[in-house]
Amino acid sequence: MSRPPGVDRAHERADELGFPLSCEDVAGALLATLAAAVPRGGRILELGTGAGVGLAWIVSGLGERTDVEVHSVDLDTDLLGTIRRVGWPAHVQLHEGDGAHLVATLGRFDLLFADAPGGKLSGLEATIAALAPSGVLLVDDMDLDQHADPELRRALQGVRDTLVQHPQLVSTELAAGSGLILCARSGAG
Numbered sequence: 001m002s003r004p005p006g007v008d009r010a011h012e013r014a015d016e017l018g019f020p021l022s023c024e025d026v027a028g029a030l031l032a033t034l035a036a037a038v039p040r041g042g043r044i045l046e047l048g049t050g051a052g053v054g055l056a057w058i059v060s061g062l063g064e065r066t067d068v069e070v071h072s073v074d075l076d077t078d079l080l081g082t083i084r085r086v087g088w089p090a091h092v093q094l095h096e097g098d099g100a101h102l103v104a105t106l107g108r109f110d111l112l113f114a115d116a117p118g119g120k121l122s123g124l125e126a127t128i129a130a131l132a133p134s135g136v137l138l139v140d141d142m143d144l145d146q147h148a149d150p151e152l153r154r155a156l157q158g159v160r161d162t163l164v165q166h167p168q169l170v171s172t173e174l175a176a177g178s179g180l181i182l183c184a185r186s187g188a189g
Contacts, residue, residue: 006059019051043069055070071093099120100117103119111138142181144160164181
């Protein structure tokens with residue numbers, strides 16, 4: 001799979017920063033595809049900016065579009081400061097804070113990528129509530145077999161159970177990369 005140039009630069013930046021938790025290419029390519037399908041005037045939220053790899057995939061999927069607001073949240077002040085200097089398009093906004101708390105304050109989104117513990121392991125209901133009608137949620141790192149810590153495995157199982165049993169979501173598990181769950185919000189809610 002070939003990467004867009006912005007994604008290659010983001011991976012180089014992650015290596016330089018010693019940041020090992022970047023979005024995998026399989027999740028990134030799916031993110032780019034989902035971003036391309038966001039309706040005109042839509043909104044995208046990424047929980048967990050990290051070194052900007054996932055964000056670079058999202059921006060690549062939008063191509064020349066400027067009608068979509070893109071928001072990304074991270075807790076790490078220093079890392080976020082570095083990412084702010086990258087030179088993102090004007091329709092990209094970076095927010096500092098815990099996704100579990102900020103997700104409820106940023107509005108509703110057509111595409112939401114839960115890549116950090118905040119908004120996934122904690123605050124999952126607020127993340128689901130932030131989905132616009134017919135909004136799409138992508139959650140990664142969900143393959144329990146890739147995690148040795150029993151507490152983390154139990155927490156991730158709880159996330160999985162919530163997503164696949166949620167009455168407002170239609171969900172599918174994808175056995176790719178670190179494990180993905182793709183959800184769409186059903187109904188008018």
